[in-house]
Amino acid sequence: MSKKKLNRGVAVVGAGMSKFGAFSDKSSRDLFVEAFQSMRKSVDKEFNPADIETIYIGNFSSDLFEAQSHTAPIMADVAGLAPRPAVRIEDACASSGVALRQGILAIASGLYDIALVGGIEKMTNLPTAEVTDTLAAAADTLFEVPAGFTFPGFYAAIASAYMHKYGMQPEHLMNVAIKNHENGALNPNAQFGVTIPDWMQGRIASAKKKGKPVPTWSDHWDYLHDARANPMIAWPLRLFDCSPITDGAVALLLVSEEIANQFTDHPIHIIGSGQASDVALHDRDDLTSIAAARLASQEAYAMAGVTADDIRVAEVHDCFTIAEIVATEDLGFFAPGDGYKAAEDQVTARDGAKPINTSGGLKSKGHPVGASGAGQAVEIFKQMRGLADERQVAGDIPLGLSHNVGGTGGTCVVHVYERRN
Amino acid sequence: MSKKKLNRGVAVVGAGMSKFGAFSDKSSRDLFVEAFQSMRKSVDKEFNPADIETIYIGNFSSDLFEAQSHTAPIMADVAGLAPRPAVRIEDACASSGVALRQGILAIASGLYDIALVGGIEKMTNLPTAEVTDTLAAAADTLFEVPAGFTFPGFYAAIASAYMHKYGMQPEHLMNVAIKNHENGALNPNAQFGVTIPDWMQGRIASAKKKGKPVPTWSDHWDYLHDARANPMIAWPLRLFDCSPITDGAVALLLVSEEIANQFTDHPIHIIGSGQASDVALHDRDDLTSIAAARLASQEAYAMAGVTADDIRVAEVHDCFTIAEIVATEDLGFFAPGDGYKAAEDQVTARDGAKPINTSGGLKSKGHPVGASGAGQAVEIFKQMRGLADERQVAGDIPLGLSHNVGGTGGTCVVHVYERRN
Amino acid sequence: MTATKSTTTKRAFTAASFDQYLNEKKLMGSHCANCDANFLPPRAICPDCYDDQLEWVELDGKAKLAAFTSIYIAPTAMINEGYGRDKPYVAGVVELDDGVKISAQILGLDAANPEEIKIGTPLQAEFIERGEGDEKRTFLAFRAK
Amino acid sequence: MTATKSTTTKRAFTAASFDQYLNEKKLMGSHCANCDANFLPPRAICPDCYDDQLEWVELDGKAKLAAFTSIYIAPTAMINEGYGRDKPYVAGVVELDDGVKISAQILGLDAANPEEIKIGTPLQAEFIERGEGDEKRTFLAFRAK
Numbered sequence A, B: 001m002s003k004k005k006l007n008r009g010v011a012v013v014g015a016g017m018s019k020f021g022a023f024s025d026k027s028s029r030d031l032f033v034e035a036f037q038s039m040r041k042s043v044d045k046e047f048n049p050a051d052i053e054t055i056y057i058g059n060f061s062s063d064l065f066e067a068q069s070h071t072a073p074i075m076a077d078v079a080g081l082a083p084r085p086a087v088r089i090e091d092a093c094a095s096s097g098v099a100l101r102q103g104i105l106a107i108a109s110g111l112y113d114i115a116l117v118g119g120i121e122k123m124t125n126l127p128t129a130e131v132t133d134t135l136a137a138a139a140d141t142l143f144e145v146p147a148g149f150t151f152p153g154f155y156a157a158i159a160s161a162y163m164h165k166y167g168m169q170p171e172h173l174m175n176v177a178i179k180n181h182e183n184g185a186l187n188p189n190a191q192f193g194v195t196i197p198d199w200m201q202g203r204i205a206s207a208k209k210k211g212k213p214v215p216t217w218s219d220h221w222d223y224l225h226d227a228r229a230n231p232m233i234a235w236p237l238r239l240f241d242c243s244p245i246t247d248g249a250v251a252l253l254l255v256s257e258e259i260a261n262q263f264t265d266h267p268i269h270i271i272g273s274g275q276a277s278d279v280a281l282h283d284r285d286d287l288t289s290i291a292a293a294r295l296a297s298q299e300a301y302a303m304a305g306v307t308a309d310d311i312r313v314a315e316v317h318d319c320f321t322i323a324e325i326v327a328t329e330d331l332g333f334f335a336p337g338d339g340y341k342a343a344e345d346q347v348t349a350r351d352g353a354k355p356i357n358t359s360g361g362l363k364s365k366g367h368p369v370g371a372s373g374a375g376q377a378v379e380i381f382k383q384m385r386g387l388a389d390e391r392q393v394a395g396d397i398p399l400g401l402s403h404n405v406g407g408t409g410g411t412c413v414v415h416v417y418e419r420r421n
Numbered sequence C, D: 001m002t003a004t005k006s007t008t009t010k011r012a013f014t015a016a017s018f019d020q021y022l023n024e025k026k027l028m029g030s031h032c033a034n035c036d037a038n039f040l041p042p043r044a045i046c047p048d049c050y051d052d053q054l055e056w057v058e059l060d061g062k063a064k065l066a067a068f069t070s071i072y073i074a075p076t077a078m079i080n081e082g083y084g085r086d087k088p089y090v091a092g093v094v095e096l097d098d099g100v101k102i103s104a105q106i107l108g109l110d111a112a113n114p115e116e117i118k119i120g121t122p123l124q125a126e127f128i129e130r131g132e133g134d135e136k137r138t139f140l141a142f143r144a145k
């Protein structure tokens, strides 16, 4: 692969998000206002929103979730940013990771110095069955959906192939959920910011309070094996293997490298960006890996001039527990077949050698699909600037990475971030 | 406005489209394959599709029309282009005009030399009432749709304000429809490629053949005044004031200026690009003009270093007849209030001083909304290279323009094209 | 300026709050004290000074017609209300005396004779209830005076 | 290679043609003579040589299971077929002997005991009809042998 370079450097100087959760009284525009105001507060020096020149909004399907298309100018409007150009980017669950990339390209093109990148999704208006149908629209409606595949079903099929090839057991997946909830419990913006042991204790306490039969789980592993507490969704994936249905929005402020210090003394430079697409899942040579993730990360590493080993923190796309395991292999953090062992051995824990999803990941923080990619950048921005409070990874973090997948890997986009001072 | 410049020049070296129409047996991917193959044939010199580096697909709402999201990697797949990055752009009816702009920025960024820009929409699967609802999703679902506004309704309201301010009569609108059908009759890819007089004669012949009462229209003006032949949709807009519901796809090949002559001796350089957004229609100061179009064209002219008077041919967004009249004013071709007179005086006819919509426009050629903006570029590409056959504008065409609107002007994107040899 | 500022509990500047006020037969916008500007629909952020410390303001609903259409091909929601080819309705952009504009259905005009309808016609806000039970919702309309 | 090339009327390489063949109980892919490669679903353009002069090829439906899941939370279409929490079903990726793979429902396996299901299980294509009248449609499935 040629070592592609941008014509100009780009840095993140502001990053904010709404709380992630289920908000019956808020539309996606209300959530975006929250994210936008949160981003403004995150900018260290003076910042006038009127200086924003262009807007990229990642959104999967406000069409199906809110009967609202043409969302980008609406988001520009509610932030008071009309008549600036506003572009919606849709690449399924990778929509706002790709929006971030388009914001980078727009600045690198020379046309703009300051870009707003947003991500939005308002999912909880619909009943779960319709959300299932809507997410399936990210797959191939003509050839995959008629087979009865659901979105969890695709990742479950990947898990089956991975288990067959590498000997992983379904129990190994639980390590990912347990870790991500441990992280998410320290993230005030997380939708399910509670550890799984605390979740279990909450259910025991609730049963006692209501005078119902008190469950007799011996520990949280026992809890996760209980088919009533943790029902099967698509074997081998159970409820706690799946990210939730979430409302949320994110806003990032990107500027050209030359002017970054007008906004902060600690810009986070984006030194690598890679994106790739792929064919339908059934058409792929290897069902135990996401080829688009391997290609996107290779491109990002080459542009950045770094290797997987150099990355200190990473947010990876854990829409399902198996997705995180495969991602950590595709990104080159672990050899193929070693990802599940790394999760078991706590290598990916916050205090491990390769902390993954310190935000709680999509699993605990929530997965408002079109906002999730930009949301990863918020966590990296905070971690690399030492602003992640209780969940802060110890030590200096010169390099971070985000990995955002659309569908079952039809799209993958990877960014490498650098802190220079 | 600052005279913004791109870091690199970009040219169109290939442009193709599917036939526009209603195709019950074709999905949007089938139409895209047709457009892609048509684009390949349009490239003068040798061209290997494997050299394409990145893909931008404009699409309004395959979500609602086909229950299919994540359309960009699917289009990459069917064209044999995975794993190249594939990005869907959604800005309502301006989706592929904006996709073209993103392709330009991607090349200007330095990351790519060769980009494929596509546009797709497959609309005729749904019954008309659902299409009406789906198109309304491009407006503001929370504050405009509950008022009972439809998409024709918005433009009708613009027409009412325009008529009030400038004294235009509903009959003036018919000039636009008549002219565009005259042009479209010469476009083999047009959905309704027939003149309105011929359309009328066809109905008379059909009535005779079936032994039904023969209509007694004195001429095509009489026909257009007949409420049964040309029913009211949203006063003052009748059926023939509205573009049709259309299936279609478009593909454009963009390359960096330096390599353009590898593909053709006659590249069409894109020397100006402008885009702007706007608030909801009711929130605008002036209801007789689309502010985003004024701003986008000013930006495009400034980048190109040309004026409105320099433009020799233009494709403008005539989703409704009133839209073309307002567009020709917003683009600076005519003074505010003079647009309807220019249409009446044949200034915008193919042999007039300012030929507009030689393709037939959205009115006659068809309006597959997410493909329409890229479709305009196909016509400009053909006209400027002298390949528009029977509808070719006479004489040299050094400068052309396309003007693509999303919603009621929530987005507008304008491009200026130059032929140098 | 006939608008009245609200000094009671502050609801979020969302479409849901706006609808809730409509249910209470109140037409509420938001107001930026910095710019002395009203916004309808209510904005959370002032687009001129970017302040987000806005206030709710009740509008008296006096208005005039700024632009309109008479709709014959109706969306599903209006078809369900009995509108369509044989019963067109008027939708319009309305300019309130408080200096803001909004989209709304316009009542009290002859939708079947749109050429007789005059831009500038004085209007007054009206609250229409549609739907039953949990589906019941109040819509903003304006009526020709 | 057990595939049979079709020499009769050439249908467009579309999903509609594929479905039409399914209705005729035929599993049809496309074939690039340049690359001697089969494609399922049928492609119109070969992704290796970009030729578009492909041919239809009938596949014999012999296959084995490449990946699978047992689905307990079903989409609406499968709920309408009676599937769900109490009646899970198997969806899988299937590798045909002709060197192509496809997604399909897998019949003849115990969906309630997915841990007993083996990757590599031999399968045979089967055509399932669902829906009534105009809605009737043939789906591709595979059955464990």
Ligand SMILES: [Zn+2]
Residues within 6 Å of the ligand: C032, C033, C034, C035, C036, C037, C046, C047, C048, C049, C050, C051
């Ligand atoms: Zn203000």
Ligand SMILES: [Zn+2]
Residues within 6 Å of the ligand: D032, D033, D034, D035, D036, D037, D046, D047, D048, D049, D050, D051
């Ligand atoms: Zn081939």
